[in-house]
Amino acid sequence: MNQPRYTIHGINGPVVKVTGDxxxxxxxMVHVGEEGLIGEVVSVDRDAATVQVYEDTAGLKPGQPVVSQGAPMAITLGPGLLTNIFDGIARPLKVVQDLSGPFIRRGLNLPSLDESRQWEVTLHVKVGDRVSPGTLYASCPETPLIVHRCLVPAGLSGSVTAVAQPGPHTVTEPLVELTDDHGRTHTLKLAQRWPIRTARPMAERLPIDRPLVTGxxxxxxxxxxxxxxAAAIPGPFGAGKTMTQHQLAKWSDADIIVYLGCGERGNEMTQALEEFSELLDPKSQQPLMNRTILIANTSNMPVAAREASVYTGMTIAEYYRDMGYHVALMADSTSRxxxxxxxxxxRLEEMPAEEGFPAYLASRLAEFYERAGYVRTLEGKEGSVTVIGAVSPQGGxxxxxxxxxxxRYVRTFWGLDRALAYxxxxxxxNWLTSYSEYADDLRPWYDEHVGPEFVPARHQLSHLLLKESELMEIVKLIGADVLPEDxxxxxxxxxxxxxxxxxxxxxxxxxTYVPLDKQLKMMQLILKLYAGAKDIVSRAIPLSQLKATGIFESLAKMKYEVPNDQQEKFAAYDQAIDAALRQVNEANR
Incomplete structure (x- = not known):
C-alpha cells in the first residue's frame, strides 16, 4: 500500500502547511522534513493540511517530505515509566542526554521504554482461558513499591491460544496470544500503545467519598x-505554587505521583528530581522516586510540545489508575x-477570544480536568486520578x-496570597478566598476515620478566622485598644x-507532615483555650492577664515539639492550659 505523499508548502513557527495526496x-502523527521531526495534523482541507510540529522548525524549507504514521499521537505504556523523567512527548530524557548531550537533538525519535531491559514476568492466564477487557494476564515488579499489572485492553476479548513461559521478558516480546470471536489473532505484550488525547475507559465512575490526605x-x-x-492552585509569581505542589507530591497518600512541569523553569524540575531521589516515602521508607514519574516540558522547550505534555501526563496517570492504583497528577502550570x-x-490565524486566548480554551480545560475521577476499573478494582493544577495569572x-x-471545572480552590508569601x-x-466543595461529601469519612469532633472543630476555626477578618476592618479605622475584651x-x-x-x-x-489525628488534637487544644478564655473575659477579667501566662505562645510552638508518633505529649499542653486558666481565676477571686 502506497503511503500518501505530502510536502511542506509553508512554515510559520511550529505550524507547517503541507500539500499533496x-x-x-x-x-x-507525522514525521516532518529530512530529520523526521514529530508533528500532529491539526486541520485538513482537501489536498492541504496543517501540522503542529513538536520540535524546533528552524531549517525546514518548502518541498521537504512529510510522512504520515497512519495513527493518532500515541505513547507506549508499560513497565519502566516509574523513576523516569520524560519530555512532553514521552521521550526519556536520560537516554536523550546519553545520545545528544544536554540539548535534545532534533528528530530524535526514541521509544518511551527501554526495549532491551528484561522484567521478571508472572503469567496469570493459561491456554484455553476466556479473557475480556480488564483481565489480568501478566505482572512484574516495576519498583520495590509498585507491581505492574498488564490487563487485556478495552475492546478485545477471546480465548487464549498460547502463553509464554514465566521469567525474564522485554516489553516487546509476545506473552499471550488470543483469538477473538471473529477468528483474528492478537498478541499481548508487556507494553501497549494509547493515543494521548483519548481518555482510557473505565467500568464505572464512583462518587468521591474519601480525602486525599496530604499532611x-x-x-x-x-x-x-x-x-x-480536581483542585487549582492559582497565585502570582513567588507565592509558592511549586513549593505547595512539591509538598503534595512528597506527602499525599497517593500510590503514584505524576509530576508534570509544563512551561515552568528547568531548575524547578531539577529540584524535584534531586529531592525526590533523596527523600524516603513515609509509608515504605523507599526512595520517593520509586513511585514517581516526571514529565518535563520546561519554558525553553518547544511550545507546541508543551500543549501535548498535559495529555501525556494524564494518559500515564490513567494507565496506572486502571491497575487499581490511586494517582496524583501535579500540573505546573496550566497557564503555560x-x-x-x-x-x-x-499561528493558525484563528479568531481570538478574551485576552487573545482561543475560543475553545474552556473546552480544552474541561477535557483535561474531567479525566480526573474515582472509578471502578475494567478489572473490577477501585482506582483514581486526582488532578492538582497550578495557575499562574499575571500579577495575581x-x-x-x-x-x-x-x-468552572474544579471543586477545590487554593488561592495563594502574595502578602502571606512575602x-x-x-x-x-488565603483562608478567605479559598474553598472546597468536597468538605460536606467527605464528612462521613472524617467522622469514621478521625472522629466526630473533627468537622465541628474545623467549622469553629473557620468561623473564628472569618470573625477576625471582619474585626480587622474596624481595627484599621480605630485601633485594637478600643475593642471589647471578647x-x-x-x-x-x-x-x-x-x-x-x-x-x-x-x-x-x-x-513538614502532620497526620489527621494530630491535626484534630491541635484544633481541640486551641479551641479549649478559646473556650476557657471566653469564660474568663465574660466575668470582666482582662484578657491581658491570660496572655501574661505565656499560654498563647506555648501553644503556637506545639507543632514543632510533638512528634507525630508521640501524641501523648499533648497531655502536657492540656495541663498547661488548665494551669493558666486556674492561675488567672485564682488571681481574681
Whole structure:
C-alpha cells in the first residue's frame, strides 16, 4: 500500500502547511522534513493540511517530505515509566542526554521504554482461558513499591491460544496470544500503545467519598480535596505554587505521583528530581522516586510540545489508575499550557477570544480536568486520578480567563496570597478566598476515620478566622485598644490559629507532615483555650492577664515539639492550659 505523499508548502513557527495526496486524517502523527521531526495534523482541507510540529522548525524549507504514521499521537505504556523523567512527548530524557548531550537533538525519535531491559514476568492466564477487557494476564515488579499489572485492553476479548513461559521478558516480546470471536489473532505484550488525547475507559465512575490526605493542615482541615477530585492552585509569581505542589507530591497518600512541569523553569524540575531521589516515602521508607514519574516540558522547550505534555501526563496517570492504583497528577502550570494554545491558535490565524486566548480554551480545560475521577476499573478494582493544577495569572489577577475557566471545572480552590508569601507564611493559601466543595461529601469519612469532633472543630476555626477578618476592618479605622475584651480574644485566638496551625514549615522534620489525628488534637487544644478564655473575659477579667501566662505562645510552638508518633505529649499542653486558666481565676477571686 502506497503511503500518501505530502510536502511542506509553508512554515510559520511550529505550524507547517503541507500539500499533496489526499489521505491525512485529523490528529494523525507525522514525521516532518529530512530529520523526521514529530508533528500532529491539526486541520485538513482537501489536498492541504496543517501540522503542529513538536520540535524546533528552524531549517525546514518548502518541498521537504512529510510522512504520515497512519495513527493518532500515541505513547507506549508499560513497565519502566516509574523513576523516569520524560519530555512532553514521552521521550526519556536520560537516554536523550546519553545520545545528544544536554540539548535534545532534533528528530530524535526514541521509544518511551527501554526495549532491551528484561522484567521478571508472572503469567496469570493459561491456554484455553476466556479473557475480556480488564483481565489480568501478566505482572512484574516495576519498583520495590509498585507491581505492574498488564490487563487485556478495552475492546478485545477471546480465548487464549498460547502463553509464554514465566521469567525474564522485554516489553516487546509476545506473552499471550488470543483469538477473538471473529477468528483474528492478537498478541499481548508487556507494553501497549494509547493515543494521548483519548481518555482510557473505565467500568464505572464512583462518587468521591474519601480525602486525599496530604499532611498539610490548611488543606486537610479547611480545604480538603477528594481522592479522584480536581483542585487549582492559582497565585502570582513567588507565592509558592511549586513549593505547595512539591509538598503534595512528597506527602499525599497517593500510590503514584505524576509530576508534570509544563512551561515552568528547568531548575524547578531539577529540584524535584534531586529531592525526590533523596527523600524516603513515609509509608515504605523507599526512595520517593520509586513511585514517581516526571514529565518535563520546561519554558525553553518547544511550545507546541508543551500543549501535548498535559495529555501525556494524564494518559500515564490513567494507565496506572486502571491497575487499581490511586494517582496524583501535579500540573505546573496550566497557564503555560494555555499560553501554548494561544500561540498555536495565533499561528493558525484563528479568531481570538478574551485576552487573545482561543475560543475553545474552556473546552480544552474541561477535557483535561474531567479525566480526573474515582472509578471502578475494567478489572473490577477501585482506582483514581486526582488532578492538582497550578495557575499562574499575571500579577495575581484571578479574573483572567485561565483562572476563571479553571474554577468552572474544579471543586477545590487554593488561592495563594502574595502578602502571606512575602510574610513567610507558607503554605500561602488565603483562608478567605479559598474553598472546597468536597468538605460536606467527605464528612462521613472524617467522622469514621478521625472522629466526630473533627468537622465541628474545623467549622469553629473557620468561623473564628472569618470573625477576625471582619474585626480587622474596624481595627484599621480605630485601633485594637478600643475593642471589647471578647473581640480582642477573637483576634488573639485567630492569630494563634494562623501562626500555630495554618502556618507550616516544609523544612522542619516534625512539621513538614502532620497526620489527621494530630491535626484534630491541635484544633481541640486551641479551641479549649478559646473556650476557657471566653469564660474568663465574660466575668470582666482582662484578657491581658491570660496572655501574661505565656499560654498563647506555648501553644503556637506545639507543632514543632510533638512528634507525630508521640501524641501523648499533648497531655502536657492540656495541663498547661488548665494551669493558666486556674492561675488567672485564682488571681481574681
Amino acid at each position: 489526499r489521505g491525512l486524517a485529523m490528529m494523525d 498539610q493542615r490548611i488543606i486537610d482541615t479547611l480545604f480538603p480535596i477528594g481522592k479522584g477530585g 499550557w494555555a499560553e501554548a494554545l494561544r500561540e498555536i491558535s495565533g 489577577d484571578f479574573s483572567e480567563p485561565v483562572t476563571q475557566n479553571t474554577k 510574610a513567610r507564611h507558607f503554605p500561602s493559601i 473581640q480582642k480574644l477573637i483576634i488573639e485566638t485567630a492569630k494563634l490559629i494562623r501562626v500555630g496551625f495554618l502556618q507550616q514549615n516544609a523544612y522542619h522534620a516534625i512539621d
